[in-house]
Each structure stands twice: as structure tokens, then as C-alpha cells.
Amino acid sequence: MAVKKKGPPKSLAAGRPPIFQRTKSISRKSTKALINRHHLLEKRKRQAIAKGDKAEEIAIDAEITALGGIGRYQEASLQGQRHDRGGDSSWVLMEWLQSCLSSEEGTIRGRRLRMLEVGALSTQNACSKSGRFDIERIDLNSQGEGILQQDFMERPLPQDETELFDIISLSLVLNFVPEPKERGAMLRRTTQFLHPAGRYRVAPGLATDFPSLFLVLPAPCVTNSRYLDDERLASIMASLGYSKVASKTTQRLVYYLWRRNSDGEGTPGPFPKREIRSGPKRNNFAVVLD
Structure with missing residues (x-):
């Protein structure tokens, strides 16, 4: 009877029962896209609530759920704290x-x-x-x-x-x-x-x-x-x-x-939204103090 050839030795991990399932890694690009999309939807939802548009609010909630909800968003945020990110x-x-x-x-x-x-x-x-x-x-x-x-x-x-x-x-x-x-x-x-x-x-x-x-x-x-x-x-x-x-x-x-440095406010404002750089590739991030 022919002797079966032994394959390469398996790692120790291969013989262990699947005690836990590792969280599937999300790519950096996907992480950024998911977080940005989630926050855009949250912004739109706040606007819908302010306008009293219940139908829009429900539609946005459905889209957030389709993305995986807050659990998937939180997972993406945690991925961003990994040392390789x-x-x-x-x-x-x-x-x-x-x-x-x-x-x-x-x-x-x-x-x-x-x-x-x-x-x-x-x-x-x-x-x-x-x-x-x-x-x-x-x-x-x-x-x-x-x-x-x-x-x-x-x-x-x-x-x-x-x-x-x-x-x-x-x-x-x-x-x-x-x-x-x-x-x-x-x-x-x-x-x-x-x-x-x-x-x-x-x-x-x-x-x-x-x-x-x-x-x-x-x-x-x-x-x-x-x-x-x-x-x-x-x-x-x-x-x-x-x-x-x-x-x-x-x-x-x-x-x-x-x-x-002080308990009260220092340099007087206000600080409205005012353009300080021009150009089509600029983003619109701003901080406003009345």
C-alpha cells in the first residue's frame, strides 16, 4: 500500500478551534469614505429635522442603516487608530x-x-x-x-x-x-x-x-x-x-x-466666515465665533 506523503507542517493556530473571529480590516480609503458619508448623512438628517421633513428624515435613517449603522461607523473610527493607519x-x-x-x-x-x-x-x-x-x-x-x-x-x-x-x-x-x-x-x-x-x-x-x-x-x-x-x-x-x-x-x-491663560475672553472678535484663501480646490471648513 502506498504511503501518503505528509504535507508541510501546519501552524499551531491552524489546529485551534475558532474561539473568536477577527474583525475584518477596512482599507484606509474605505474607512475615510464611510466616515465622511456617515457624517454627511447626519448633517442632512439634522437639516431635515430642522425643516420638519419627516419623510426625508426616515429616508436618511434607512441609508445610515444600509451603511451598517453606528456600529460600522465606530468600527471604521477604531480602524483609524491602528498603528498602521x-x-x-x-x-x-x-x-x-x-x-x-x-x-x-x-x-x-x-x-x-x-x-x-x-x-x-x-x-x-x-x-x-x-x-x-x-x-x-x-x-x-x-x-x-x-x-x-x-x-x-x-x-x-x-x-x-x-x-x-x-x-x-x-x-x-x-x-x-x-x-x-x-x-x-x-x-x-x-x-x-x-x-x-x-x-x-x-x-x-x-x-x-x-x-x-x-x-x-x-x-x-x-x-x-x-x-x-x-x-x-x-x-x-x-x-x-x-x-x-x-x-x-x-x-x-x-x-x-x-x-x-485667562478666565475671560482675550482678543476681541467677532470671527465671521470670511475667505482668506481663494482657489477651486479649497475646502469649506470654517470656525465661526459671534
């Missing part, structure tokens, strides 16, 4: 804060700094793993434990000092707010959740960076917009009492760390 934006923040957080004055009266992470997708990012922060995480559509489902614009205002934060993270959040005036309102609202600047006199090592706002946007929002550039953004932030501590621009993203 640019990774976790909070690594940049931790690099900027490394010096002051590693000093003996890296706490306030012996406690860790408080962070509010708006639009949180994970409890395992660089800030979470650092052990330097007590973090409250919120998202409009929370998909995981440790992340509260909450709209930042509807979050109750702090009632006392214990409900204030040392730093707020708005990483890839502002660009998904549909209207320019609403983006300005969101930036203004961050000041109501931060400690006053004078708090850090007891820890001078922290005073150069806190209280602060970590802001991340897609690079074209600042580098290729008709209505916003770096100088314009700095003026808007100055009007809210912020000054730029650090910034970084890559091909895909712009990162900023803004320190709150």
Missing part, C-alpha cells in the same frame, strides 16, 4: 507633556491630573496607559465600557472645583461638528470645564502646559481651507483666552496644545 493621536500629547509630567511637580497636591476626553474610542490609548491622568471619557455613540455616552454640548456644566478638568482632549472631534457656528460654540464651551490658570502656581512645573486643550484636526481643515489657516485659528483661540504651547503638522493631521 497613523496610530493613536495621544502619543503626540504625551511626548509634549513628558518633561513636566516627569518632574516632581507632575501632580496637583499629590493627585493625578484630570482629563476629559471627548469623542473617546478606546480606554487603551497612550494617555490611559501613562498612569498620569484620571480620565473621564465621553462619546456620542459609546461602543465600549469606560466610555460614557454623552454629547459634550449637553454635558451639565461643572458645579464646583471638583468637576473641573486640567486638560480636555478634542481629537478629531471638531471636524465632525456640522456647522461653523457650532464648532465655535464647542471651542468656547471647553473654557467652562477647565480649571483657572492661577491654580498651577502651587506647581510651577505644570504652569507652562496647564490648564490646556489638546486639539487634533485633519490637516486640510487648516492647510487647505478657504476660511481657516493657522493664523486665523490662533486668533480665534486667543479670543477665548488660549495661547499655543505646541503644534505639529503631518501629511494627514494637525496637532495643537493650547494653554488657557
